[in-house]
Amino acid sequence: MVGAGLLVVGLLSGCTTAAAPPSSPTPAPVATSSTATAPTQAGPSSAGPGPSSSAAVPPKLTPEAQVETDRLLILAAKANDVAKVRELIAAGGNVNAKDSIQDSAFLYAGAEGFNEVLQLTLAAGADVRSINRYGGTALIPASEHGHAETVRILIAAGVPVDHVNNLGWTAMQEAILLNNGGPNQQEVVRQLLAAGANPDIRDPQGRTALQNAERLGFTEIAALIRG
Known part of the structure; x- marks a missing residue:
């Protein structure tokens, strides 16, 4: 039972890091919440570093x-x-x-x-x-x-x-x-x-x-x- 629990945890960790589609209702919000933000933030930066850095200037x-x-x-x-x-x-x-x-x-x-x-x-x-x-x-x-x-x-x-x-x-x-x-x-x-x-x-x-x-x-x- 302990070995099976560790295996489930390991699989969930792997899903979170790889941003794979959720396989069950329970872990899905956790996985998507931590991974969906990262690509959204990275997107504009990779598409146009100039505007992104400009927009970040005012607060700094x-x-x-x-x-x-x-x-x-x-x-x-x-x-x-x-x-x-x-x-x-x-x-x-x-x-x-x-x-x-x-x-x-x-x-x-x-x-x-x-x-x-x-x-x-x-x-x-x-x-x-x-x-x-x-x-x-x-x-x-x-x-x-x-x-x-x-x-x-x-x-x-x-x-x-x-x-x-x-x-x-x-x-x-x-x-x-x-x-x-x-x-x-x-x-x-x-x-x-x-x-x-x-x-x-x-x-x-x-x-x-x-x-x-x-x-x-x-x-x-x-x-x-x-x-």
């Missing part, structure tokens, strides 16, 4: 390497270099890391309307509530500049529409106060209103968005707010 970045990768990522975002931004994100760059003037790849792309870079940063986990040196979200400068498509992307991503920056302005107030009231600004205000932005939030002078639009002669925007 030293603090110094992380700082440098983040710095290069922000520079690439500021240059609207989509390919470089994609490469640096894949290498472990942090889309929320900020430079000395509190710009991140996400915040800068949103402010300047670099929509491809913006989409990459959002896909990489951009913090939609992060703020710039003026205490504003990416949506506020995007609205100021009249980047209507960028505003659409940021609203859809969940950036707060009623955030007030350090100057006391919301995205809607800044869209009115710091531009010309033209078609792009009208579209921005339309989108903000549709997203539930509150036009009654007052600026530091106590004026609502409607009062500012009327005061500046932006009749189309005033009509949108009234409507």
Whole structure:
């Protein structure tokens, strides 16, 4: 009986090492669980060592390497270099890391309307509530500049529409106060209103968005707010 038991153990060990098809219901999970993982992990490595080693780099970045990768990522975002931004994100760059003037790849792309870079940063986990040196979200400068498509992307991503920056302005107030009231600004205000932005939030002078639009002669925007 002892000899037979040893023989069974020996056979099971042989099956596990050779990854042979299970011959009985009981040992099958043990054998497949230990052997199925190994070929899966080895597969990509043997098919393409380059991509596999790249994917393994981000968790292993030293603090110094992380700082440098983040710095290069922000520079690439500021240059609207989509390919470089994609490469640096894949290498472990942090889309929320900020430079000395509190710009991140996400915040800068949103402010300047670099929509491809913006989409990459959002896909990489951009913090939609992060703020710039003026205490504003990416949506506020995007609205100021009249980047209507960028505003659409940021609203859809969940950036707060009623955030007030350090100057006391919301995205809607800044869209009115710091531009010309033209078609792009009208579209921005339309989108903000549709997203539930509150036009009654007052600026530091106590004026609502409607009062500012009327005061500046932006009749189309005033009509949108009234409507």
